[in-house]
Amino acid sequence: MSTANSQKVIHWERTRRLMITHLTIWFIFSFVVHWFAPQLNEIAFMHFPLGFYMAAQGSLVVFVVQLFFFAKQQEKIDRECGMAEDL
Amino acid sequence: MAMFGDFKTKAGFIENLPKIYGIYTGGFVLFILLMAVLEQMGLGSDTIGILFVAFTIFIYALIGWLSRTMQIDAYYVAGRQVPPVFNGMATGADWMSGASFVAMAGGIYMGGHAYLAFVVGWTGGYVLVATLMAPYLRKFGCYTVPDFIGTRYGGNFARLCAVLVLVIASFTYVTAQINATGTIASRALQIPFGVGVWFGLLGILLCSMLGGMRAVTWTQVAQYIVLIIAYLVPVIWMSNKQGFGVIPQLVYGDAVARIGELEVLHQVGTLKPAATVAGVSALTVKHATAADSAIASFRFVTLVACMMLGTASLPHILMRYFTTPSVRDARRSVAWSLFFIFLLYFTAPALATFTKLQVLDPNLATSIIGKSIADVNALEWIQKWSNVGFLKIIDSNGDGILQINEFFMRGDIVVLATPEIAGLPYVISGLVAAGGMAAAMSTADGLLLAIANALSHDLYYKMIDPKADVRHRLIVARILLVAIGAAGAIVASFRLTGILGAVAWAFCFAMSGLFFPLVLGVWWKRANRPGAIAGMLVGLGVGTWYLYMVRFAGMEPWYGLDHLRFGIVGAAASLIAMVVVSLATKEPDAETQAMVEELRIPKGETILGSTH
Numbered sequence: 165m166s167t168a169n170s171q172k173v174i175h176w177e178r179t180r181r182l183m184i185t186h187l188t189i190w191f192i193f194s195f196v197v198h199w200f201a202p203q204l205n206e207i208a209f210m211h212f213p214l215g216f217y218m219a220a221q222g223s224l225v226v227f228v229v230q231l232f233f234f235a236k237q238q239e240k241i242d243r244e245c246g247m248a249e250d251l
Numbered sequence: 252m253a254m255f256g257d258f259k260t261k262a263g264f265i266e267n268l269p270k271i272y273g274i275y276t277g278g279f280v281l282f283i284l285l286m287a288v289l290e291q292m293g294l295g296s297d298t299i300g301i302l303f304v305a306f307t308i309f310i311y312a313l314i315g316w317l318s319r320t321m322q323i324d325a326y327y328v329a330g331r332q333v334p335p336v337f338n339g340m341a342t343g344a345d346w347m348s349g350a351s352f353v354a355m356a357g358g359i360y361m362g363g364h365a366y367l368a369f370v371v372g373w374t375g376g377y378v379l380v381a382t383l384m385a386p387y388l389r390k391f392g393c394y395t396v397p398d399f400i401g402t403r404y405g406g407n408f409a410r411l412c413a414v415l416v417l418v419i420a421s422f423t424y425v426t427a428q429i430n431a432t433g434t435i436a437s438r439a440l441q442i443p444f445g446v447g448v449w450f451g452l453l454g455i456l457l458c459s460m461l462g463g464m465r466a467v468t469w470t471q472v473a474q475y476i477v478l479i480i481a482y483l484v485p486v487i488w489m490s491n492k493q494g495f496g497v498i499p500q501l502v503y504g505d506a507v508a509r510i511g512e513l514e515v516l517h518q519v520g521t522l523k524p525a526a527t528v529a530g531v532s533a534l535t536v537k538h539a540t541a542a543d544s545a546i547a548s549f550r551f552v553t554l555v556a557c558m559m560l561g562t563a564s565l566p567h568i569l570m571r572y573f574t575t576p577s578v579r580d581a582r583r584s585v586a587w588s589l590f591f592i593f594l595l596y597f598t599a600p601a602l603a604t605f606t607k608l609q610v611l612d613p614n615l616a617t618s619i620i621g622k623s624i625a626d627v628n629a630l631e632w633i634q635k636w637s638n639v640g641f642l643k644i645i646d647s648n649g650d651g652i653l654q655i656n657e658f659f660m661r662g663d664i665v666v667l668a669t670p671e672i673a674g675l676p677y678v679i680s681g682l683v684a685a686g687g688m689a690a691a692m693s694t695a696d697g698l699l700l701a702i703a704n705a706l707s708h709d710l711y712y713k714m715i716d717p718k719a720d721v722r723h724r725l726i727v728a729r730i731l732l733v734a735i736g737a738a739g740a741i742v743a744s745f746r747l748t749g750i751l752g753a754v755a756w757a758f759c760f761a762m763s764g765l766f767f768p769l770v771l772g773v774w775w776k777r778a779n780r781p782g783a784i785a786g787m788l789v790g791l792g793v794g795t796w797y798l799y800m801v802r803f804a805g806m807e808p809w810y811g812l813d814h815l816r817f818g819i820v821g822a823a824a825s826l827i828a829m830v831v832v833s834l835a836t837k838e839p840d841a842e843t844q845a846m847v848e849e850l851r852i853p854k855g856e857t858i859l860g861s862t863h
Contacts, residue, residue: 172851172852176852195555199552202541210504211507213539219364221500221597231585238582249855
């Protein structure tokens, strides 16, 4: 296998791992947290009931921050594997 | 207007974007101030409403006209030169429809925690867009979503199936948007609804017809600026008046707690309405309380799942990421899109909370629950909205005092009526009308363009007449745009469905037919043509069948999966069909597999040429 090809394999492996990491976070804040909303509502966070807060704001903040991180991390992978675009 | 002259010389225009939209925003703020001054000088509220809507539509149409083009890549993908931040704003406007702007806060007001599933679903879907789809579709270099399906899987039939799903999902959605523009235009301009629909369509077409994606992009950025100002200003104003400061989104926890106390006082949830009134309802659901049962949790997460997978399958959203200069920028642009969408979505629950407090809290002058019905009926906003049938007061127990179960309201009016409820000047109401118009128009534009482009590029050019020249293709694209818009307006004027129901259906149709064929096209090399065709047709077929059975044939929903959640059933069927059929048939040829590998790395040329 030529080096260019093995670079491609490594690049895709790292890309896939990054995707799985982010989708795990996404899964927790999309589904798991809200499944337990009644229990979380017993806890106060910034004067909010936590279950309500997570659905109204908390999960949203996580998604936004996560996507900026994702873009940065994927750019790093692309660069390090020599797969980034020539801009 | 001289600076707009640069619309044709690409480089200068792109560099000057921050300046151009900065001046535009300043101009819009000046316009608001001018209206405020005129209001003080005695200008009537009707005239202010008309001026707001007419002025903003004129600006959008002007941008649309200045962006006219006869170049194929400018028409289909805005010349692939839209910077990530601006594409993010355009996506925000493309995304946030009349339903988000007008109905979301009202839904939370009436439905409490359960309704927040829409807020979570309509934001988290972008994580799927960023990680699974947008960068790869950008690398592909397609003009439309069926363009990707048709090339990745090969063959006209696969392409045709994708066009079919796209048209069904987007057309369902666009009728709801034209309905919303008609509703707002008819109220603001005081014209009948039927005329309002056509007027709204005219505005929509002025933005998109001459310049295609390029024109839609630059008008959507302008529309985003109007809609976000219109949404934030009343909330911040109201929060200030109630002593919650200038970033109300962070500090309304105390307001939520106060509503909890008032719910006990007014017996929300305990006092059931004694009468039912068509189209309006009394508040019976607690604001922040989440129902404590497995079925309630299941209904919450399934609605979230439908909205998220739908987001990642809706062609008018995916095609926005075809317009960025690079794969890297497509990824960044998804993050910016979500940021701009977040600004509105995390404000909606705050708006619902403050408005509810205005109505419930006896310590506030604006409150009505617990007051004498004679006094409440004398309020101007109560009269105005009662007259159009969006609000009703019935003294069921005859004690002359308004109880929570005697006040009936349509949730949709919360955003539009909030400035009046809170006693803000009329200029704010005019601003909100302009914002709602911007939200509905921008989404309708994106959807119409997605449909017309799929029909002109995939159906006409790729299948019917591959030898057609550029001029011909662009003329066909425009004729289709007008024809589909007209068809949408005709369907909208029948008012077959509510706005929100139609929107949820569109998401479920899109995810049933397109989600897995798109994702597996990138992430599973083994996926082949028969598999993709089976995935699209079985998904769409099973989804539609389930919708029909549950909604119209009286079938008992499976595990509480009602007609808003039929996408779960459709997408599951699609996944199974696609995997089984792919594995049962021959793997894709070496050339296709090489193409998928190429698709996965940002470096290098796009798979499809820049004009194809």
